[in-house]
Amino acid sequence: MAQVLPFTPLVDEESPGKDTAKRRVLLGDLLVRAGVLEAEGLAAALDQQAGQDQRLGRILIANRSISPEDLTAALSRQSGLGRVDLRDTPPDPELLAGIDPHLCLRIGAVPWRQIGGTRVVAITHPDAAPEAEAACSGPGPGQRLAFALAAPDDIRRVIIEAHAARLRDDARDRCPEPFSCRGWPPAAGHWRPLLALLAMAGAAVGAPVTALMVLMLWILLANTMTTGLRLVAILARFRRGRRSAGPETPRIADYKKLPRVSILVPLLREEAVARRLLDALAAMDYPAALLDIKLVLEEDDAITRAAIERAGLPSTVEVVTVPFDGLKTKPRAMNYALPFCEGEIVGIYDAEDRPDPSQIRAVVEHLMHAPPEVACVQAYLDFYNTERNWLARCFTLEYAIWFRVILLGVQRLGIPIPLGGTSVFFRRKVLEAIGAWDAHNVTEDADLGMRLARFGYSCDMIDSTTWEEANCRVGPWIRQRSRWLKGYAITWATHMRRPRSLFADLGPRGFLGFQVLFLGAITSYLSIPLFWVIWAGAVGLDLEFWHSFPAPLMHGFLASMYLGQAVMLTIAAVAARDSGRPRLVAAVLMLPLYWPLGAVAAYRAIAEVFTRPFYWHKTEHGVGEILET
Template sequence: MIAKTAATDLPVPIRPGVKVPDPGTEQATLGPRDLRPLGQILLEDGAVSHGDLLKATVMRGRQNVPLGQILLAQGWVTEESLTRALTRQWRTSAVDPLTMPPDSRLIDRLGPAFCLKNAILPWRRVGGVTFIATSRPESFQTLQTILPTGYGPVRMLLCSESAIHQAIISLRMTSLTRRAETSVAAGESCRSRNEGSIARFTILLLSALAFLAVAAPVGLLSVLTGWAMLTLLAGTILKLAAFKAVLRQKAEDAADQTLIATGLKTQPEMLTALPVISVMVPLFHESDVAGKLLGRLARLDYPRELTDILLVVEATDPITSAALKGVRLPHWVRVVTVPPGPVQTKPRALNYALNFCRGDIVGVWDAEDRPDPDQLHKIARGFAFAAPDVACLQGQLDYFNPRSNWLARCFTIEYASWFRANLPGIAKLGMIVPLGGTTLFFRRDVLEQLGGWDAWNVTEDADLGVRLARRGWRTELVDTTTDEEANCRALPWIKQRSRWLKGYAMTWGVHMRQPRKLWQELGPKRFIGFQIQFLGTISQYLLAPVLWSFWALSLGLPHLLREPLAHLWGGNAIAMLFTLFVASELIGMAINLWAVRGEKHRHLRIWVPLMHLYFPLGCLAGWKAIYEVVTNPFYWDKTAHGVFDETEVAETLVAVPDDARIVPMLGDIGNTKGSSFVMADISAMETAAPAPPLSVVEDDVAHALASADASGSDGVHHAVPQIKVVADMPIGDRQRMLG
C-alpha cells in the first residue's frame, strides 16, 4: 500500500503545542528532552521491575550500549513499552507503519538498504518537512549529517525496529531480493557466464581429447602426466612452505607466552568497547537441527545486548519454518525469511539477511555448528588488535563425530590439516586465503564495499576470499574452534565435495576472464598461488587416476609411458617419478600427524597412513563437479545435517522470559499484539501511576543480586562491587546511568 502524496496528507501533531517547522528553515531539530532518565520513565509505566532495571544499569556501566537495548536483549522490557517510554523521553510521537503506511518514494530516495542499516523509515513529507521514524533516537542527530544533500528539514518519529523492517519489506521486497542476487559486479560474478560458449568449448575439448586418445594416446597421456606432476609438485611446495610458516609462528607465539608468564611482557589490553556482532545462520530443510542449534547458541558468553543472531530461512522451505514456528526465541535471536527468486543458494540468502544485521562485525555459522562459548569475545579482540587491512577473521573448523566411521576419521584428519596447518600458513605467506563457509567474521563496511557474496557461486566463501585479496584486504586465522558434523556417508560426501570443486572451477573461471588485470591486482606471487590453489587443486582431483596408474610399475605391470619416459629422461625417469610420489605422500602424512597431535584427535594418528585410500572419492566428486559446471552450474547440492549426532547431549535454551516474542516470520514482523499505538498522545501517557523514588531501586541490591545469579546473564557475574558503586553515586550520575 502506497501512502498519499504530501499534498494530501493532513498535518500530524508531533506534540501538543509544538508546531511543524517551517519548510524554509534549516534541518528541524527536536524540542527539549524529558529530563527524567529512561529507566525512571519505564518504572512509571510499570514496564520494568526494580531488580531488572538495576541489573541493566550495572551492565550499561560496562558496555557502551543504550539502556533500552540492554533491557530488550535480556527480555526485561517489550518493544512496545520501550518505544512508548522513548516517546516521552524524546518528546516526540510513535507511528505504526502497518496502519499508516509510509511514502515509498521517500524510501527510494535513501535506498531500502540504507534505511534498514540505520533502522529508519522515511515516513511522509508534510509541509516541506520529512518525518523519519527511527528505533535509535540517540543516533538521529548523527543520521542527519549523512542524509543526501537537499533532503530538506526532517523531524523524528519513533517506531520499533521490527515494525521498520516489516514496513520496508512489504514495500521494497523485490528491490532487496534483486540486490541480493546482483550485488557483486557482473564481471566478477558467475551469473554473467556465457552458457553457449561454455557448452561449445566443452564439446570441442572433449572431441579433441577423444581424437587424441585414438590418434596419439602416448602423446595425450604424456601431456596429462606432465601437467599432473607439475601441479603435484607445485601443491607440495606450497603445502610445505605454509607448514614451515606455521611452525615459525607457533615458535614466536610460544616465546611471547613465556615472556608474559615471566612478567617480561604484558598482555595487551583491549581498551575499546566491545562491538555489536551479528551472525547469520542459514537454514534449509533443518527440521532436526533447529532445536539443537538454539541450545548451542545459548552457550555463547558474549553480552546478550551485543549479540545479534539471524536465523536465515527460505520462504520456500516449509520444513524449517514449521520447526521454528512455535519456538520462543530470546530477543537477541531473530528470523529473516528470504523471498523466492531465480536461484536459491546460501550466498543469496546471506546477501538478503545482511540488510537486517545490526553489528559492525558480521559473521556466518552453519546450521550444525557448535561454536566455542567465548568465540565472539575472541573475534572482538581479534579485530581490535588487527591491522587496518585485515577485513576477515577465519576461525578453525573441527568435527564432533570423528569416531562415527572410517570416512569421518579421514574427514577429520583432512580438516585438522587444512585449518591448523594449511590455511594459517597460507595467510602468513600473504597468499589468497580460500575462506571456509562458516566461522567467518567480516568488517561490515568492507563486506558491503565488495558487494557481499556472489549469489550464483556455490563456493561463495572461496570466491569472496579471492575478491578480498584483489582489493588489497587480508584474512587472518583466529584461535577459536567451531565443531561441525562430519559428512561421513559416501554418496553425500561425494555430493558435498563436488559442490566445493564445482565452485572452485567456477571461481577460477570468473577471475581468469581478465588474467592481466588479475596479475596486476594480485601481484606475481599471489597470482601464481591462485593458480596452484584453484586450478592445481581441480587438476589433482581430475588427473589422480593418471598418477595412480604408475603404481602398476611397482608391481611389474606394463605401462604405456614406461619407454617414452625412459627415452625422455633416461634410466632414472621412473625413479624420479616415484621420488616425487613418495615425497609428496610423506610430507602430507607428516603434516597430518602434526595436525592431530592434540589430545582431542590423538586417536586418529593410526589412521593417517590410510588417507590415500580416502582420495578416490574425491576423484569421483571432481568429475561430477565438471559435469555440473556445464549442465547445472547453480545447483546447490544440499548437505544433510543431524545424521550422526545421536550421542550429543541434549542442549536446551536458557530460560526465556514470559514476554519473549514468538519467532517473527516474514509478514509478521512488527505485527505484535497491542502494537497499535499510533501518534501516541503524550499527555494521556503521563497519567500513569507514579513510580517509586529512585532510591528504592538503588537500595534493592539483594533482590538484584539474587536475580542476577538466577539468570546467569553476561555482564552481571561478579557485579557486587559495581552495584555498590551505583548505590554510592551522586544522584546526577545515577540518573545518567539509568538512561
C-alpha cells in the same frame, strides 16, 4: 534544505535551577517511574553499559528487563516525539517508492505521511533523526520535517514490502560483475571450454602417447608445487611453536567498549538441528545486547520455520525471510540478510555448528588490535562425530590437515586464504565495500578470500574451534565434495578471465599460490586414476605404453608421487596431534580408500561446471541423530 521541526524533550521539573540539558529526564529513570523496570535491573544494565558500545534500552531488552513496547513508550516521553503504528496507519506508498531501502534499513527510518508542507518520518530511535533527515526528506525546497517513533519490526516490514523486488535482485547481483561468475559460461565464448575438452579428447585418441606425456608433465608440475606448499606449511607449524613464548596479544579487557557483532545463520530444511543450534548460540560468552543473530530462512521453508517457532527465540535472534528466486544458494541468502545486520563485525555459522563459547570474544580481540588491512578472521573447523565410521574419521583427518597445518603455511607465505563457509568473521564495512558474496558461486567462501586479497585485504586464522557434523555417508559426501570442487573450478575460471589484472592484484607470490590452491587441488583429484595406473606399472604390472615414455620422466613422476605421499603422511600425523586426537593417526592407513571418492566427486564436478554450474547440493544435517533414532 529541509527544515527540521524541533523536539520537545521531557525535563525534570524537580530541578528548576539547572540547565535544560542537565534537567533532561534519563531513560532509566523514566522506565523506573513507569513501573516497568526495577531499580536493581537498571543498576545492573548501567554496569554492563560501561563496557559496551550499546544503548541502554537494547541492554535492558536483551536482559529481558523490559519489552520493546516499553522502550518505545519511554523514548517517546523522553524525546517529546509522538508514536505511529505502521500496521494500523501504513506509510504513503508514493513516499516509500523514493527511498533507498538499504540506507533506510541501516538507519531505521521511513517517510510516513506528507501533511501539508511537512513530511513526517517514522524512526526507531530519536538518535536516528540526523541521518533520517538526509535519507527521507523530499526533493523540493522549503520542505519541513517532523519525526515520530515506530516499532523497528514495523519499519523493516514496510521497507521489505515496498522494495521486495529490488532487495531480491540486489542480493542476486550484489557482487561486482568483473568478479562474479554469474556470466558463466561467457556469452562470447560459450563453447570454448567444451571445445577445449573435445580437443584434448581428440588428442588422446589421435596421439595417445604424446597426450599422456603432456598430461604427466602437467601433473608432475602441479604435484611438485602442491608438495612444496605442504612442506612450507609443516615448517611454518614448527616455527609457530617456537614463537609461542613471545609477548602476549592485548587482551579484550584492555579495551573500553566492545563492538556489536552480527551473526548470519543460513538455514534450509534444518528442522533436525534447530533446537541444538539455538542452544549453541545461547552459550556464546559475549554480552547478549551486543549480539545480533539473524536466522536466514528461505520463503518456502515452512518446516524449518515451524521448528524454530516451537523452540522459541530470544530477543537477540531475528528471522530474516529470503524471497523466492530461481537461484537458491547460501551466498544469495546472506546477501539478502546483510542489510538487516546491525553489527560492525559480521560472522557466519552453519546450522549444525557448535562453536567454542569464547569464539566471538577471540574474534573481537583479534580484530580490535589487528591492522585495518586484516579484514576477516577464520576459526578452525573440526568434527564432533569422528567415531561414526571410517569415512567420518578420514574426513576429520583431512580437515585437521587443512585448517591446522596447510592454512598456516598459506598465511605464512602471504598467499590469500580460501575461507571456510562458517566461523569466519568480517569487518562489515570492508565486506560491503567489495560487494559481499557472489550469489552464484557455490564455494562463495573460497572466492571471497581471493576477492578480499585482490582489494588489498588479508585474512588471519585464530586459535578457536567450531565443531561441525562430518558427512559420514558416501553419497552425500560425494555430492558435497563435488559442489566444493565445482566452485573451485568456476572460481579459478572467473578470476582468470583477466590474468594480467589478477597478477597485478595479487602479485607474483599470490598469483602462484592461487594457481596451486585452486588449479592444483582440482588436478590432484582428477589425476588419482593415472597415479594408480602408473604405480601399478612401477610395481611390475606389464603395461604396453609403459615402455614408450622416457625413463627420466617416469622416474621423476614416481619420485614426485612418493615424496608427495611422504609429506602428506607427515602432515597428517602432525595434524592429528595438533587437533588433540592422536588416535586419528590410524586413519592415515584408510586414506587410500578415501581419496578415490574425491576423484569421483571431481569428475562429477567438471561435468556440472558445464551442465549445472550454480546448482547447490544441499548437505543434510542432523544425520547422526536420525540414524540413532
